[in-house]
Each structure stands twice: as structure tokens, then as C-alpha cells.
Amino acid sequence: QQQVKQSPQSLIVQKGGISIINCAYENTAFDYFPWYQQFPGKGPALLIAIRPDVSEKKEGRFTISFNKSAKQFSLHIMDSQPGDSATYFCAASSHDYKLSFGAGTTVTVRA
Amino acid sequence: EPEVTQTPSHQVTQMGQEVILRCVPISNHLYFYWYRQILGQKVEFLVSFYNNEISEKSEIFDDQFSVERPDGSNFTLKIRSTKLEDSAMYFCASRGQRSNTGELFFGEGSRLTVL
Numbered sequence: 051q052q053q054v055k056q057s058p059q060s061l062i063v064q065k066g067g068i069s070i071i072n073c074a075y076e077n078t079a080f081d082y083f084p085w086y087q088q089f090p091g092k093g094p095a096l097l098i099a100i101r102p103d104v105s106e107k108k109e110g111r112f113t114i115s116f117n118k119s120a121k122q123f124s125l126h127i128m129d130s131q132p133g134d135s136a137t138y139f140c141a142a143s144s145h146d147y148k149l150s151f152g153a154g155t156t157v158t159v160r161a
Numbered sequence: 162e163p164e165v166t167q168t169p170s171h172q173v174t175q176m177g178q179e180v181i182l183r184c185v186p187i188s189n190h191l192y193f194y195w196y197r198q199i200l201g202q203k204v205e206f207l208v209s210f211y212n213n214e215i216s217e218k219s220e221i222f223d224d225q226f227s228v229e230r231p232d233g234s235n236f237t238l239k240i241r242s243t244k245l246e247d248s249a250m251y252f253c254a255s256r257g258q259r260s261n262t263g264e265l266f267f268g269e270g271s272r273l274t275v276l
Contacts (some may be wrong), residue, residue: 093252093267094204139204147256148217149265151204
């Protein structure tokens with residue numbers, strides 16, 4: 051059972067553009083939704099996270115939008131930079147913080 | 162900045178051999194995890210560990226796998242008899258003392274290649 055579905059698989063954006071990655075989940079017990087950034091050869095690093103009591107969270111150029119009724123959440127990267135080129139994983143967990151990861155989105159920012 | 166460290170960074174082994182992957186979690190963390198990532202695929206949960214025992218394990222974590230915290234600092238993953246399909250990047254992660262602290266800190270991973 052794929053608990054977290056992520057799309058698109060990859061995207062290319064021009065420098066300064068907006069990258070949008072979408073995720074949907076099935077388990078209504080999930081109450082923690084982080085996004086991880088992974089560079090080649092490195093481990094995932096927490097980028098930003100949200101809990102279902104808010105609909106949006108912004109940290110710098112990164113924003114999570116959360117729709118509890120639709121069981122969907124998304125990551126927006128504003129003013130995308132070449133250094134943002136990486137693979138992004140959405141994830142979800144309940145109180146045990148056992149993360150279920152999405153399949154990942156490879157973002158390429160063209161200068 | 163504190164970090165999770167993993168050794169070895171890459172291990173090549175023959176099918177059927179035992180492998181031990183080592184992790185040093187962040188020093189004041191109490192919750193420990195192993196995840197794996199097969200090349201090009203998503204990160205998958207293997208096992209969580211708290212208070213010197215397994216909290217939860219996935220279907221992947223069968224009898225060939227075991228974890229141990231032998232000395233209060235290291236956290237190890239042992240694969241008793243490796244199979245070709247065990248080839249993957251294995252990530253150790255740890256989490257802080259407060260039970261409601263969600264952030265998992267991941268190590269850089271150990272790449273296991275089974276021939």
C-alpha cells in the first residue's frame with residue numbers, strides 16, 4: 051500500500067521560477083508532514099514540516115500548503131535557484147514519527 | 162552542528178556474507194531508526210529503536226536483520242546473510258529526547274553492494 055503519493059517525478063524550472071511538488075496521503079492518522087531535501091550522495095535533510103492544525107507554513111522561499119479535507123499537501127519553492135537542484139521527498143507520520151516517504155521529485159533549476 | 166555519522170560509506174560483499182553497518186547518532190538523542198533506499202527509489206522504513214529495544218519494524222526487516230546499541234553510542238544494523246536485493250543505501254537517523262520533536266536527523270548513508 052502506497053501511503054504517500056508524490057508528483058511529478060521530475061521537473062525543470064528556470065532560475066527565478068516557482069517549483070511546485072504535490073503529495074497526497076491516505077492514512078488519516080498522519081499528523082506530521084515534513085519535506086526532505088536530498089543531494090546526490092547525501093542523506094535526506096529536513097527542509098520544512100507542517101502539522102494539520104495549520105493550512106500553510108512558510109520558511110524563506112519554501113512554503114508548504116496543506117489541505118486536510120483533501121488529504122493533500124504541497125511544497126512551493128519560490129525564486130528557484132540552481133542550488134535548489136536536488137531530490138525532494140514528502141513524508142508523513144503519526145505520533146511514532148515512523149516516516150512514510152513519497153517517491154521523490156528531482157528538481158533541476160536551469161540558470 | 163551535531164550530526165549522525167555512519168560507517169562504512171561503501172561496502173561491497175559477497176552474497177551470503179554477514180554485514181554490519183555502524184551509526185553514531187546525535188549524542189542526546191533517544192530514538193533511532195534505520196531506513197534504506199534502493200537506487201532510484203524512495204526511502205523505506207526498516208526499524209525504529211527506543212530504550213534498548215525495537216519499537217517497530219517493517220516487513221522488510223525479517224529474521225536476517227538485527228539491530229543493536231552495544232555501548233551507548235553506536236547503533237548497528239546487521240544483515241546475517243546478504244542477498245542481492247539487499248543492495249541499497251542504508252540510512253541511520255535519530256530523533257531528540259522530546260517525544261513530540263518530529264525532526265529526524267539522517268546520516269549520509271552506507272552504500273551496500275551485494276555481488
